[in-house]
Amino acid sequence: xxxxxxxxxxxxxxxxxxxxxxxxxxxxxxxxxxxxxxxxxxxxxxxxxxxxxxxxxxxxxxxxxxxxxxxxxxxxxxxxxxxxxxxxxxxxxxxxxxxxxxxxxxxxxxxxxxxxxxxxxxxxxxxxxxxxxxxxxxxxxxxxxxxxxxx
Numbered sequence: 001x002x003x004x005x006x007x008x009x010x011x012x013x014x015x016x017x018x019x020x021x022x023x024x025x026x027x028x029x030x031x032x033x034x035x036x037x038x039x040x041x042x043x044x045x046x047x048x049x050x051x052x053x054x055x056x057x058x059x060x061x062x063x064x065x066x067x068x069x070x071x072x073x074x075x076x077x078x079x080x081x082x083x084x085x086x087x088x089x090x091x092x093x094x095x096x097x098x099x100x101x102x103x104x105x106x107x108x109x110x111x112x113x114x115x116x117x118x119x120x121x122x123x124x125x126x127x128x129x130x131x132x133x134x135x136x137x138x139x140x141x142x143x144x145x146x147x148x149x150x151x
Contacts, residue, residue, distance in 0.1 A: 001092060001095050001122065001124065003045055003059070005092065006043065006092055006097070007041065007043050009090075009092030009093060010041060010043075010061055010090075010092070011025055011041055013085050013086075013092075014039060014082075017081055017084075018039065018078075018081070023037050024038030025038065025039050025041060026040045026041075027042060028040075028042045034066070036066045036067060037066060037067050038065075038066050039064065039066075040062075040064040041062070041063050041064075042061075042062050043060065044062070045058070046058045046059070046060075049126065052126065053125060054124070054126065055125075055126050056121070056123055057122050057124060058119065058120070058121050059119075059121075060118070060119055060120075061116075061117070061118040061119075061120055062115065062116070062117055062118075063115070063118070064107070064114065064115050065113065065114040066113055067112070070110075070112050075106070075112070075114045078114055079104045079114060083104075086099045086102055086116075086118050087099065095122060096122075097120050098120065099118060099119070099120060100118075100119035100121060101117075102116065102117075102119075103116070103117045103118075104117075105117070
């Protein structure tokens with residue numbers, strides 16, 4: 001799974017609950033000219049090898065919700081629904097992605113923008129370097145030392 005597939009899948013999960021006909025969806029490339037209510041969705045990936053064949057992918061998903069008018073109850077309702085969407089694991093394409101911590105905060109100058117921070121984790125296979133030939137034959141030599149006896 002690529003990062004763009006993961007981001008697209010997370011947006012689709014949100015759009016299933018918050019329809020695109022009612023809410024705008026934006027990425028980091030939009031800084032002005034957006035319409036509210038809307039969600040800004042972005043990811044921050046971190047990867048590390050587990051072994052020669054597996055890579056651990058940890059992705060922090062940030063969801064910011066901008067309202068048309070300030071309504072605290074609406075913010076809490078959105079937080080509850082986001083928490084329900086990202087519960088334990090989510091299906092992105094044909095893969096399941098583990099959901100870790102889900103954290104909510106209120107950001108912005110007036111602290112009236114809901115920000116969800118969601119930790120996602122999944123593993124991917126590391127493709128072997130196809131330019132190196134595979135070993136086809138192994139030969140070993142074993143020399144046995146003479147046993148010493150104690151007298």
